[in-house]
Amino acid sequence: MTPTHASEKPRIGVFVCYCGSNIAATVDVEKVAEYAATLPNVVFTQTNKYTCSDPGQEEIRKAIIEHKLNRVVIAACSPRMHEVTWRRLLQGTGLNPYLLQVANIREHVSWVHQDRGEATQKAKELVAAAVERVPLHEPLEPRQVKIAPSTLIVGGGIAGIQAALDIANAGYHVYLVEKQPSIGGNMAKLDKTFPTLDCAQCILAPKMVDAGRHENITLFSYSEVVSVEGHVGQFRVRIKRKPRYVKEDVCTGCGLCTQACVLKDRIPSEFEMGMGKRGAAYIPFPQAVPLKAIIDAEHCLLLTRGKCSMKCVKACGPGAIDFKQQEEYVEVEVGTIILATGFELYDMSALPQYGYGRYDNVLDGLQFERLCNASGPTEGRIVTKDGRVPESIAFLHCIGSRDENTNPYCSQLCCMHNLKLAHLAREKTHAKVYQFYIDIRAGGKGYEEFYKRVQHEGIHFIRGKGSEVIQDGDKLIVRAEDTLLGKVVEVPVDMVVLAIGMVPPKDIENVARIFNINRSRDGFFMEAHPKLRPAETNVEGVFLAGACQGPKDIPATVAHASAAAAQALSLMSRGQATIEPIIAEVIAEKCSACGECIVACPFKAIRMDEEARHAYVVSAMCKGCGTCVAACPSKSIKMAHFTDQQLIAEIEGILGRMSEYELA
Amino acid sequence: MSPLRYAYYPGCSLTTSAKEYDRSVRAVFDALGVELLEIEGWNCCGATPASQNELLMYALSGRNLAWAEARGLDVVAPCSECFKNLNKTAQAVRSDPHLRAEVNAVLGDVSLTGKVRVKHPLEVLVRDVGLEEIRRRVTRPLAGLKIAPYYGCLITRPRNEFDSPENPTAMDELMAALGAEVVDYFPYKTHCCGGALLLSNKRIALGMTRDLVLKAQQRGANSMALACPMCDMMLDPYQGPALRAGEKPLPTFYFTQLVGLALGMNPDQLGFADRVVSPREVLAALS
Numbered sequence: 001m002t003p004t005h006a007s008e009k010p011r012i013g014v015f016v017c018y019c020g021s022n023i024a025a026t027v028d029v030e031k032v033a034e035y036a037a038t039l040p041n042v043v044f045t046q047t048n049k050y051t052c053s054d055p056g057q058e059e060i061r062k063a064i065i066e067h068k069l070n071r072v073v074i075a076a077c078s079p080r081m082h083e084v085t086w087r088r089l090l091q092g093t094g095l096n097p098y099l100l101q102v103a104n105i106r107e108h109v110s111w112v113h114q115d116r117g118e119a120t121q122k123a124k125e126l127v128a129a130a131v132e133r134v135p136l137h138e139p140l141e142p143r144q145v146k147i148a149p150s151t152l153i154v155g156g157g158i159a160g161i162q163a164a165l166d167i168a169n170a171g172y173h174v175y176l177v178e179k180q181p182s183i184g185g186n187m188a189k190l191d192k193t194f195p196t197l198d199c200a201q202c203i204l205a206p207k208m209v210d211a212g213r214h215e216n217i218t219l220f221s222y223s224e225v226v227s228v229e230g231h232v233g234q235f236r237v238r239i240k241r242k243p244r245y246v247k248e249d250v251c252t253g254c255g256l257c258t259q260a261c262v263l264k265d266r267i268p269s270e271f272e273m274g275m276g277k278r279g280a281a282y283i284p285f286p287q288a289v290p291l292k293a294i295i296d297a298e299h300c301l302l303l304t305r306g307k308c309s310m311k312c313v314k315a316c317g318p319g320a321i322d323f324k325q326q327e328e329y330v331e332v333e334v335g336t337i338i339l340a341t342g343f344e345l346y347d348m349s350a351l352p353q354y355g356y357g358r359y360d361n362v363l364d365g366l367q368f369e370r371l372c373n374a375s376g377p378t379e380g381r382i383v384t385k386d387g388r389v390p391e392s393i394a395f396l397h398c399i400g401s402r403d404e405n406t407n408p409y410c411s412q413l414c415c416m417h418n419l420k421l422a423h424l425a426r427e428k429t430h431a432k433v434y435q436f437y438i439d440i441r442a443g444g445k446g447y448e449e450f451y452k453r454v455q456h457e458g459i460h461f462i463r464g465k466g467s468e469v470i471q472d473g474d475k476l477i478v479r480a481e482d483t484l485l486g487k488v489v490e491v492p493v494d495m496v497v498l499a500i501g502m503v504p505p506k507d508i509e510n511v512a513r514i515f516n517i518n519r520s521r522d523g524f525f526m527e528a529h530p531k532l533r534p535a536e537t538n539v540e541g542v543f544l545a546g547a548c549q550g551p552k553d554i555p556a557t558v559a560h561a562s563a564a565a566a567q568a569l570s571l572m573s574r575g576q577a578t579i580e581p582i583i584a585e586v587i588a589e590k591c592s593a594c595g596e597c598i599v600a601c602p603f604k605a606i607r608m609d610e611e612a613r614h615a616y617v618v619s620a621m622c623k624g625c626g627t628c629v630a631a632c633p634s635k636s637i638k639m640a641h642f643t644d645q646q647l648i649a650e651i652e653g654i655l656g657r658m659s660e661y662e663l664a
Numbered sequence: 665m666s667p668l669r670y671a672y673y674p675g676c677s678l679t680t681s682a683k684e685y686d687r688s689v690r691a692v693f694d695a696l697g698v699e700l701l702e703i704e705g706w707n708c709c710g711a712t713p714a715s716q717n718e719l720l721m722y723a724l725s726g727r728n729l730a731w732a733e734a735r736g737l738d739v740v741a742p743c744s745e746c747f748k749n750l751n752k753t754a755q756a757v758r759s760d761p762h763l764r765a766e767v768n769a770v771l772g773d774v775s776l777t778g779k780v781r782v783k784h785p786l787e788v789l790v791r792d793v794g795l796e797e798i799r800r801r802v803t804r805p806l807a808g809l810k811i812a813p814y815y816g817c818l819i820t821r822p823r824n825e826f827d828s829p830e831n832p833t834a835m836d837e838l839m840a841a842l843g844a845e846v847v848d849y850f851p852y853k854t855h856c857c858g859g860a861l862l863l864s865n866k867r868i869a870l871g872m873t874r875d876l877v878l879k880a881q882q883r884g885a886n887s888m889a890l891a892c893p894m895c896d897m898m899l900d901p902y903q904g905p906a907l908r909a910g911e912k913p914l915p916t917f918y919f920t921q922l923v924g925l926a927l928g929m930n931p932d933q934l935g936f937a938d939r940v941v942s943p944r945e946v947l948a949a950l951s
Contacts, residue, residue, distance in 0.1 A: 352831035353851055405823070470851055 010135040013044040013069040014127060015060055017051035017076035019106055026110035028120040032075060035124045039131045043067055052082045057089050064093045071137065073130040075103040075123065096139030098581070098641060101130040125654045132653030136646045140581035145620050147233040147541075147577055148335035149173065151568050154225055154511070157185020158204060158554060159546025159561040160340035161211045166565035168216035172572050175332050176211065177220045177239055180270075182288035184208055185342055189271065191372040191380075193554055194420040195450035201375075205287045212289035220330065221290055228514055231620035232541030232577050233335050243325035245295035245303070246281075250320035253291035257281040260315035262308065267299050269377075273367040276377030281312045281321075286375060295321070336568035339525060339537075340545040340561060341511055343502040346400030346407065353468040354399060354498055360385035361476060361495045362469055365417055368497045372424045382428050382495075390494035392432040393425050394478045396466035401501030402438060409522050413553035414499035415441045419454045421497060426457045433459045434491055436466040436480050444555070462489065469496050502551040515542055516604060524550045535564040538623070539603070540577065543567050582641040583622035584629060588614040590636030600631035668792055670783070671732035671739045672700035675709055675746035677893035682743070684935025685893060688920035689742050689785050691934060695927050696793050696801065700740060703731045709746040710753075722763065723770040725753035729782070730774040738781040740788055742920070744818035744892035751782040752822050784819050785920060786891055787826045790834045795841045803928035805843025808949035811922070812849040812880035812888045812914075813839055816895040817856055830854065835919055839889055842926035847883040852876055859894040862902070870906040873898040877907065877914045887946050888916040901940045915943040925950075 014036035018024040029047050037045045044067045048056040051074055063069060072095070074086055079102040087097035105123040113119040149172050153160045156178030164174045176183070188208075190200035211217055220239055227238045246257075258264065261279030268274040271284045280300040283293050301308035302323060313321050345364055348356040355362045361384045363371070374380040384390055395418045401411040415437070422433045440461075442451040455461070464480040471477075475492040482489045504523040505511075512519050517537045518526040525548050528536035535543050545561035546552055552560060571577055586597070586606075591614035598606045598615060605621035606628060608614075617628075617637075629637045635644075678686035693700050706728050710721030729750060732739045739754075741747040757764045758778030768775045789798065813835035820829040827834045831850050839846045858872030876899065880888055890896050898906070899916045907913060917939070924934040925947075936943060 350828075352828065355851075468851055 008070055010041040010071050011044075011067065011069050012039075012042045012071040012073060012131060012134060013046070013060070013063050013067060014039075014042055014073045014075065014131065015051055015063075016045070016047045016105075016127070017056070017074065018047065018049050019077060019110075020050065023076070023106050023110040023123075026113060026116055026119045027105055027123045028116065031120055032105070032123045032127060036073075036075075036127050036131065039128060041071070041135060042131060044069060051076045052085055057085075060086070060089060061093055064090070064095060070095065070099065071134045072100045073103060073127065073134055074100065075105045075127050075130070077106040078102075078104045078108075098140040099134070099137050101134040101137065103127050103130040128656065129650045129653030132656075133646050133650040136643070136649055137641070140640055142581050143579045143619060144576045145231070145233040145579055147572050147575055148333055149572050149575075150175065150332070150334045151336045151338060151572070152177065152225070152235065152237050152332065152334040153338045153340060153545075155185070155340035155342055155546075155548065156180075156183030156211070156219070156221070157340060157342045157546065157557075158187040158207075159342065159548075159557045160185070160338070161204075161207050162558050162561035163338050163340060163545045163565040163568075164211050164217050165207060165214065166562055167569060168211075168214045170569050170573075172216065172569065174214075174217045175220065175237070175239075175334060176217055177223050177225055179222070179224050180284070181222045181244065181292075181294040182284045182290070183211060183219070183221060184285075184287070184289065186366065187554060188285065188287070189273065189366050189369055189373075191369045191374075191376075192420065192424065194416045195444075195446040197420070197423075201287060201373075208287065208289040218332075219290065221292075222294065223330075225511075225514060226329070228337070228516075230333075231618065232539075232571070232579075233620070235334050235337055235541065237332050237334060237337075239330045239332065241328040241330060243297070243327060244292065245297065245300070245321060245323055245325050246293045247320045247322050247325075248290060248292050250318050251292040251316075252318060252320075253283065253288075253293065254317070255283055255293070256315040256317070257293050257312035257321060258283055260311040262301065262311060263299060267296065272370050272377050273364070275367050275370045293320070295323075335541065335572050337515065337542045338545050338561075338564045338568060339511065339515060339517075339542065339548055340564075341505055341508065341548040343547040343551065344505045345500040346503045348400070348498075348500065350406065351400065354396070354466070354496070355469045355471060355476070356498060356500075359469065359471045359476060359496075361390075363495065363497050364500045365414070365421060365497060368421050372421070372428065380428070382425060382431075384494055388494065389429055390431045392434070392491075392493040393422075393429075393495045393497065394434040394436060394466070394476075394491060394493040395422055395497045395499065396469075396478065397435065397437040397499045398465055399498045399500050400503070401499075407501050407503065407522065409551070410441065411499075411501040412441070412551040414501070416444070416447055416450070416553065418497070418499050419451055422459050423454050423457060426459065431494070434478070434493065435459060435461045436464060436478060437461065438465050439463070444553070462491070464489070466496075502547060504548070508548070515539065517542060520550075522550065524548060535560060535567050540579075540620075541568075541571060579620050580624060582624040582639075583619050584617050584624065584626070585638050585640065586615045586617055587636045587638060588612065588616070590634055591615055592634055592636075594633065596631045596633060597628035597637060600627045602627060667697055667699060668788070669699040669701065669737060670788065671735065671737040672702045673706055673709070673728055673739055673741040673746060673750065674702065675706075675741065675743040677743045677745075682893035682896060682918075684921065684938040685742055685896070685918045688918055688924050688934045689740075691929060692789075692920050692924045692927065693785070695924070695929065696789075696797070698788065698793065701735075701737065703728055703739075706731070709741075709743075709749040711745045711749055719766060719770065721749060722753050722756065722767050725749050726757065726767045726771055726776050727774065729754055729757075729780050730771060730776045733776060733780040734774070738783055740783050740785055742785050742891075744784070744816055745894060747782060747784045748818040748821055751824070754778055754780055754782050755822055755824075784826075784891070786819065786834050786838065789923065790838055791826070795837055798838070798923070799841045802842055802926045804926055804950065806839070806922060806926050806950065807843050807845075809844040809922075809946065810847055810884055810886045811839045811844045812847050812883060812885035813853055813919075814849065814857075814876065814880070814888050814890055814895060814899070814916075815853050816890075816892045817854060819891055820854070835889055835891065838919065839922065842922060844922070844926075847880070847885045849880060849883060849885070852879045857892075857895040857898040859898050862898065869898065870902065873902060873906040874908070874911075877903060878911070880914055881912065885914065887943070888914055889919040889922055890916055891919050903941050913941045915939065915941050915946045917943065
């Protein structure tokens with residue numbers, strides 16, 4: 001236990017920072033320090049060139065010991081920057097770290113004001129506020145929670161697979177939940193990958209197999225998370241296992257049932273993006289993991305009409321088909337969670353002018369991938385719906401991206417994706433290939449070089465976004481304004497491929513609600529910090545991997561997923577997490593159990609003790625936002641480190657000085 | 665339900681080149697029990713000065729809107745250009761307080777909040793009166809008419825809730841409710857008629873008009889429904905010059921003329937005599 005001097009008479013030290021010239025150029029730092037020395041309870045003042053540096057910290061440490069300081073005020077940058085640094089410093093001297101108050105005279109003063117006199121005055125006021133407040137600080141003790149050595153990963157695309165393998169290989173257990181019958185996600189549908197042109201399936205399939213077989217990974221395919229309770233270290237997760245109508249432990253993946261199904265080749269295949277057909281009993285694709293058949297309850301004649309010759313049952317040697325299967329629920333407890341729920345393509349119903357879904361030979365990029373793929377519906381032959389080899393193909397960029405009417409953001413990978421598809425088209429056909437683009441974004445390792453290479457493959461680049469596609473007999477006419485020529489062009493082609501923008505999956509709102517995390521303006525999950533904490537969320541212990549946080553190509557997704565795995569691992573390897581003591585606390589005797597706070601809490605951290613008739617805060621879930629304090633009608637919630645008295649003292653510190661200033 | 669009432673803004677075209685549009689709108693609305701109060705002392709919607717001075721355009725439109733707003737009425741504007749300008753002004757004044765203050769400063773003794781809504785008669789018929797009601801009132805179904813519904817570029821702009829700007833369908837639905845056969849005229853239904861180029865580049869303008877006529881005929885249309893005096897200018901009087909020798913003209917109508925016809929009104933009352941491309945043959949097919 002750290003000894004404190006809290007009960008003694010306050011002895012405050014005030015340290016005013018120059019921050020090089022960041023503060024000193026606008027604020028007269030020496031004047032602020034002189035002024036601080038005149039304030040009540042202040043026994044020591046000092047200015048420092050850089051308060052956060054080692055020598056700066058050493059000065060404070062010495063002063064605390066020499067002058068027996070029991071409260072510290074530091075006037076410097078935003079507390080978001082270095083409060084933690086200085087708390088650690090206080091702790092090192094034996095002072096409770098929460099007996100510190102930081103006055104922000106950089107972001108709130110020197111960086112936003114020009115007039116030196118006024119800026120200095122404002123800095124003085126903020127210091128006075130801190131000096132008034134800090135005597136009321138109470139020593140607080142952070143709490144520790146145990147972290148269970150296991151991770152839930154939601155989504156089994158390349159992001160989820162990568163994170164799962166990283167964590168499982170480190171010796172921690174992973175529950176990998178995928179809502180589709182197989183893991184693999186969108187990457188499994190690709191033919192080749194830019195810029196190296198590796199075969200996507202060849203680099204992905206081994207990872208899928210590893211994930212499926214790993215002793216530390218429990219795979220729940222065709223399953224969804226329905227609820228999460230608890231907090232970092234101890235999340236209780238409820239998982240719904242949808243019925244496959246095939247016993248996973250019995251099915252050998254031989255595929256005889258898929259051959260026998262009376263609806264064979266009658267239902268558009270999701271994996272083939274509707275370009276190929278499957279039966280009601282099917283295996284999503286040859287490399288599926290788990291390699292198990294599934295019966296599609298929406299189409300199966302027995303399940304929809306109660307009548308079928310059930311050839312699948314007769315075909316299945318081991319007797320794996322079980323039409324009596326029901327939904328099952330599984331509960332697991334995990335210490336950390338990684339969301340890797342990926343993306344979908346923009347819903348084209350709002351952009352009818354491109355004829356997507358209307359004209360046979362207007363495809364999206366993933367459909368074109370399936371045409372190129374040797375295991376796809378045409379065995380890798382690029383042909384139109386009626387079997388013609390196209391003489392010309394147009395690739396249209398930025399459909400549902402960079403457009404105020406749809407999505408303002410750039411989907412980031414479509415330029416490269418379109419270039420790669422153009423390359424494949426030239427490799428496999430003699431078609432004339434056109435690229436209709438706004439500008440080509442090829443920022444990435446080896447990307448610009450690939451762009452150059454494709455330029456030399458005889459592809460026509462037309463700088464202008466395709467505005468519409470019109471069917472005219474056998475031809476599709478692409479209209480665009482060629483902004484280099486300054487005129488409208490109409491190019492007849494046999495096939496149009498649209499680079500449709502990436503958007504969050506339709507159920508993202510529900511997922512965000514289950515895991516209690518925020519979304520950014522573009523609809524994707526929001527990271528804790530756009531630069532420095534890209535894989536963390538606002539919920540401790542919940543991390544983000546891949547395109548669920550924003551559009552990403554494969555290299556970026558894999559890097560992000562490994563980052564999320566590393567974050568989860570670092571928590572789990574420590575075995576425990578520190579929980580901030582700046583949280584709300586319900587004063588049970590005053591609480592009338594009205595429940596207003598429970599409604600107000602954005603983190604679902606407040607519960608009702610029905611027997612004792614009062615609310616209580618689940619400390620590990622509380623973020624210390626203070627919303628409940630404002631909502632409580634009977635003032636029976638106390639916010640540690642932000643008590644009413646502390647805030648009033650701070651305000652009085654400012655207002656008191658202001659009146660002096662105005663009188664002078 | 666209380667009777668529908670709107671402030672009516674005819675605009676300059678409907679008093680000159682598009683008189684039959686004006687007549688048919690008034691006749692159809694009257695027959696359907698929709699009251700139109702013509703805005704007293706209405707002035708230009710701002711179409712002509714719009715390119716020179718935006719505030720002038722907003723103020724001109726705003727003066728008309730203020731009359732309606734003061735009476736708690738929404739505005740009906742049949743001309744697409746007027747509709748677009750009035751609608752744009754209402755939306756802009758509603759959402760931009762600075763612009764609202766500027767416009768009101770120009771207007772002086774009247775003022776505008778932007779609360780007023782501007783509707784095209786197509787929206788009133790399809791949404792406010794309702795297709796069900798119209799279907800019920802049809803006494804002369806337009807069987808035999810194969811109509812290409814042509815919307816032009818302006819009636820779904822600025823973007824609003826009423827219909828898709830890329831593939832509007834309200835007129836398709838309305839024509840079907842009248843018993844006509846509607847041909848799929850996407851995507852030409854919103855393509856440019858060429859009207860904006862008529863003075864500056866007649867050759868291109870007529871080419872665009874010809875394209876619309878031929879495409880409609882290729883899709884099996886024997887007539888076309890219009891909703892804009894400018895489109896009408898191109899597709900009726902200028903259709904002849906646009907077509908080449910041997911090409912068959914396509915009779916075109918204001919959509920309100922067709923509604924009136926289906927409601928059993930006398931064609932004379934609806935201004936059919938003003939059509940340049942003779943509709944006689946195609947209308948003869950109607951019983």
